[in-house]
Amino acid sequence: MTKAMRLYEVGYRHRINTPRKTNPWAKSYGQGIHDIDLVIPKASIMGVIGPNGAGKTTLLRIIAGLYKQQSGTIDLSLVERRKKTGFMPEQVRWEGRASVAQTLKEIHLMNGLDSSPEKLLQVVGLAKRADTLLDQLSQGMRQRLSLACALIGDPEILVLDEPMNGLDPLAQRAFAELLRKLAAKGVAIIISSHQVAGMIDLVDSIALLHRGQLLIEGEIDVVAKSLDVGQKIAISGSGIPPEGMEKDGVGWKGVLQGKPDEIISRFQSQGLEFISPQPIDLVEMITAATGLSIEDAGLEISSSDMIPLKKWGEEE
Amino acid sequence: MKVLWPLLILFIIGAAWGLSDRNASLPGGIQVDSAYAVLYVSSAFILLSATLGAVFISFDGISRDRISGVLEIKLSQPISRKSLGGSLILGHWAAIALPTCLLSIIAIVIIGERMGEYPGIGEAALYIGATMLVLLWYTLIQLIASSWADDMGSSIALGMGSWMLFTLLWLLLTTVVAGLLGVAVDQTNDPEWLQIQALLDLLSPNGLYHLLLEIPMNEIDRGVDTLVVVFFAVLWTALPTWLLMRRLQYLTP
Numbered sequence: 001m002t003k004a005m006r007l008y009e010v011g012y013r014h015r016i017n018t019p020r021k022t023n024p025w026a027k028s029y030g031q032g033i034h035d036i037d038l039v040i041p042k043a044s045i046m047g048v049i050g051p052n053g054a055g056k057t058t059l060l061r062i063i064a065g066l067y068k069q070q071s072g073t074i075d076l077s078l079v080e081r082r083k084k085t086g087f088m089p090e091q092v093r094w095e096g097r098a099s100v101a102q103t104l105k106e107i108h109l110m111n112g113l114d115s116s117p118e119k120l121l122q123v124v125g126l127a128k129r130a131d132t133l134l135d136q137l138s139q140g141m142r143q144r145l146s147l148a149c150a151l152i153g154d155p156e157i158l159v160l161d162e163p164m165n166g167l168d169p170l171a172q173r174a175f176a177e178l179l180r181k182l183a184a185k186g187v188a189i190i191i192s193s194h195q196v197a198g199m200i201d202l203v204d205s206i207a208l209l210h211r212g213q214l215l216i217e218g219e220i221d222v223v224a225k226s227l228d229v230g231q232k233i234a235i236s237g238s239g240i241p242p243e244g245m246e247k248d249g250v251g252w253k254g255v256l257q258g259k260p261d262e263i264i265s266r267f268q269s270q271g272l273e274f275i276s277p278q279p280i281d282l283v284e285m286i287t288a289a290t291g292l293s294i295e296d297a298g299l300e301i302s303s304s305d306m307i308p309l310k311k312w313g314e315e316e
Numbered sequence: 317m318k319v320l321w322p323l324l325i326l327f328i329i330g331a332a333w334g335l336s337d338r339n340a341s342l343p344g345g346i347q348v349d350s351a352y353a354v355l356y357v358s359s360a361f362i363l364l365s366a367t368l369g370a371v372f373i374s375f376d377g378i379s380r381d382r383i384s385g386v387l388e389i390k391l392s393q394p395i396s397r398k399s400l401g402g403s404l405i406l407g408h409w410a411a412i413a414l415p416t417c418l419l420s421i422i423a424i425v426i427i428g429e430r431m432g433e434y435p436g437i438g439e440a441a442l443y444i445g446a447t448m449l450v451l452l453w454y455t456l457i458q459l460i461a462s463s464w465a466d467d468m469g470s471s472i473a474l475g476m477g478s479w480m481l482f483t484l485l486w487l488l489l490t491t492v493v494a495g496l497l498g499v500a501v502d503q504t505n506d507p508e509w510l511q512i513q514a515l516l517d518l519l520s521p522n523g524l525y526h527l528l529l530e531i532p533m534n535e536i537d538r539g540v541d542t543l544v545v546v547f548f549a550v551l552w553t554a555l556p557t558w559l560l561m562r563r564l565q566y567l568t569p
Contacts, residue, residue, distance in 0.1 A: 064392045067568060079394065087392040089569075092385035110393035110400075149389050 004157050004188035005040040005063065005081070010072035012062055033058050033212040035072070040157065040190060045183050047199045048192040050209035056192040057090065057161055059209065063190060064159045086155030090162045092146045094134040100141075101130040104148055111153045123178070124148045125171075139166035147175070158182060160191045176202050233263055242270050317411070320369045324419055327365035331358035332423035336430040351435040354427050355443045356529050362447055363483055363522050366416040367454045374408040374458035375475025378567075379465040388569040401564040405557070409455040413448050420444050439532055449549060450525040454479070456556035457521070463563045482520045490516045507539065514538035518548045 013032030020026050033055040040046060040063070048056050061067045062074070065081030076084065094103065104117035121127045124144040129137070137145065143166045150158060158179075164172050179202065183189050193199050199206075200220065207217040216223050234255050235245070241252030256263050334340060335354045348354050381387035390400065420443065428434035435443070461474035481489075490513050491501045499508045517523020518540065527545045530536045 061388075061569070066388065066392050082392060083394040085392070087389065089385050089388035092389060093383075094386065095384060107389065107393060110390065110395040112394070146389065153394075 001039075001044075002042045003039050004042045004084075006075045007036050007038040007040075007063075007069075008073045008075075010036040010038075010062060010069045010074060012058055012067055012070050014058070031055070031058075031212060032070075033062070033209070033214075036214050038207060038214060038217060040188050041205070042156075042188045043183055043186045044204045045179060045189040045191060045202060047203035047206045048190060048209060049199065049206055053211075054209040055212040056209055058212075060087075060159050060161050060190065060192055063157070083153075084156045086150035086152065086158045088146045088150040088158075088160045088163055091165060092142060094137055094142045094145055096134045098134055099131050100126055100134065100137070100145055103134060103145065104152075107149045107152055113153060117148070117152075120148045120151055123151065125174070140168060140171055143167055144171075155187065157188045157190070160189065162193055163191060164193055233258075233260060235263075235267070237272070242267065242272065317415070320372065320412070321415065323365050324369060324415055327361040328358070328416070328419040328423050329426065331361035332426045333430070336427040338431065351424075351427050351431050351433045352439045352443075352532065354431070355424070355435055355439070356533065358423065359443070359447070359525065359529055362416070362420075362450070363525065366412060366447070366451055367483065367522070368479060369412045369416070370409075370451050370454035371458055371475045371479045373411050374455045374462065376462055376465075376468065376471045377404060377408050377459050378462040379468070379471040380462075382466070382569060383468060385569075387567075391567065391569060397564045397567070398561060401561045404459060404564075405452075405455060405560070408459060409452050412455070413451050416447060416451060417444060420447055442532065443529065446525055446528040449528070449553065450521050453521040453524075453552050453556065456553075456560055460556060460560050460563060463560070463567060482522045486516070486520045486522065511539040514540045518544070521552060524548055524552060 011032065011034050013029040015027045016030035018026050018028045031053060036059060038059075048059060050056055058067065062069055063081065064085045064087035065078050066087070068078050074081070098106075101117055101121065104120060108115060108117055118127065118130070121130055124147050126141060126144050126148065129141060132141075134142075134145075143163065147160075147163065150160065160179075163175065167175060179189055179191070183204075191199070191203065203220065205217070205219045206223055208215045208223070216226065218226075234253070236248065236251060236253035237245075238251040241247055241254075244256070245252040245254035332354065335342075335348055335358050336351075340348070342348065342357070346357060348357050378387065381390060424435060424440050424443075434440075457478050458475050461478060462471055465471040465474055493516060494501050494509055494512045497512065499512055500506055501509065503509055514523075514527065517527055517538075524545070527538070527540060528549060530538070531542055531545065
């Protein structure tokens with residue numbers, strides 16, 4: 001495993017206002033992160049998870065070169081981190097009279113690049129919105145523009161803070177596809193999201209933060225095993241309870257931990273039948289109807305395109 | 317700028333047109349008997365319009381990006397903070413300086429045509445140069461204040477507050493200081509009062525602007541050496557620039 005970045009005992013605490021009678025501008029150290037040891041591998045997607053206030057955003061900002069660590073070392077300097085990292089903040093409310101293309105061009109220039117942003121706009125599905133003013137963008141489009149900014153200059157490390165916020169399910173799936181492709185090309189991706197369930201299928205490894213400390217880090221299966229947690233399946237039925245199940249009124253029930261296939265085959269061998277209803281997949285329906293691939297559909301169809309706009313003054 | 321253009325035209329062109337009327341009589345016995353004197357008096361209208369424009373343009377120059385989250389994206393780019401600061405200053409300053417410069421040139425032409433007398437090239441250059449400087453100082457003050465502000469309310473309060481302090485309240489402050497020093501504040505022609513006023517003007521961008529414009533006017537002597545005025549003009553340019561660059565160096569979203 002080649003590393004893209006290595007953090008060693010990194011610490012950072014925010015300065016917060018603590019006004020006193022004698023000094024209304026007094027500041028003191030507040031929450032932050034402590035002694036973070038982390039290796040960010042290349043060609044991999046790492047999920048940073050943890051409850052609110054765990055220090056996820058602080059860690060991501062340090063990795064992106066926005067904050068300089070107060071203690072510990074990182075094998076890349078602040079300037080190197082800014083050069084090698086593409087950063088997508090949690091929520092950016094792009095606003096103003098500038099167009100999408102102009103804004104992207106400005107960020108291009110900040111990177112010392114004079115190339116055209118057209119290709120990037122295509123990648124994030126904003127090619128048709130190049131001349132749209134920032135004020136007219138929907139939340140999903142703003143997220144895509146932020147992603148385009150993060151992708152400028154082909155970064156070696158992509159740092160994404162809650163990137164799925166505001167994206168419709170189609171765009172989320174296409175976004176995940178895009179991330180997988182980037183990881184396959186060798187980009188190290190660090191992603192933080194409160195939608196933990198959705199991340200399980202996306203990330204290769206996780207880093208679990210709590211109260212500013214890195215509790216555990218590694219591949220999901222390894223972490224799950226070491227924490228003695230895994231996928232659980234709740235089963236219930238009627239008649240004689242199979243082995244390991246407990247009686248529940250006239251029937252039986254139980255919770256099993258393990259791989260679903262193994263559990264199913266174990267119960268099938270005992271003569272039980274399984275019906276696994278699957279919810280209708282909206283994404284599949286749309287891709288089947290339009291004939292577009294998930295990626296194309298996800299990035300070219302936004303929810304607002306599917307809703308006829310009401311004209312000014314028109315009755316509801 | 318849609319709002320500022322009419323304001324600038326009204327104040328800069330309007331002042332030049334009105335004050336260059338030979339038959340105009342100004343309150344307080346103010347004499348405008350030369351083209352440069354008209355420019356000097358009309359500088360008061362620059363302070364009421366163009367500096368306000370600098371405030372409007374720059375008061376949220378950094379805080380707006382901070383509130384919207386765009387600052388995070390900008391600060392994470394590999395551009396040096398000095399270059400970022402330079403572009404911030406240049407962009408915000410040019411947005412008000414270029415229209416003001418254009419309108420000032422038109423004002424000089426209007427004064428010259430109506431009075432039949434143009435200000436000297438040196439005088440015109442000093443007028444435009446000092447005007448550009450005062451706009452730069454206001455831009456710098458606003459950007460520094462904006463880098464401190466965490467929300468739109470504090471941006472507006474800091475921006476408008478500093479403009480009101482220098483434009484409306486400075487005379488009150490001068491009067492208080494003079495009173496504390498035992499100088500008669502009701503004798504506006506008292507040399508002591510004039511000197512205290514001039515010394516305190518060195519600490520205000522508006523006052524310093526007027527001191528700069530008074531350099532070629534032999535009839536006005538407020539007891540402050542030209543070199544001191546130039547020194548303070550350099551200080552007013554260098555110190556806020558350094559402060560802003562320092563702020564940007566350590567700025568976090």
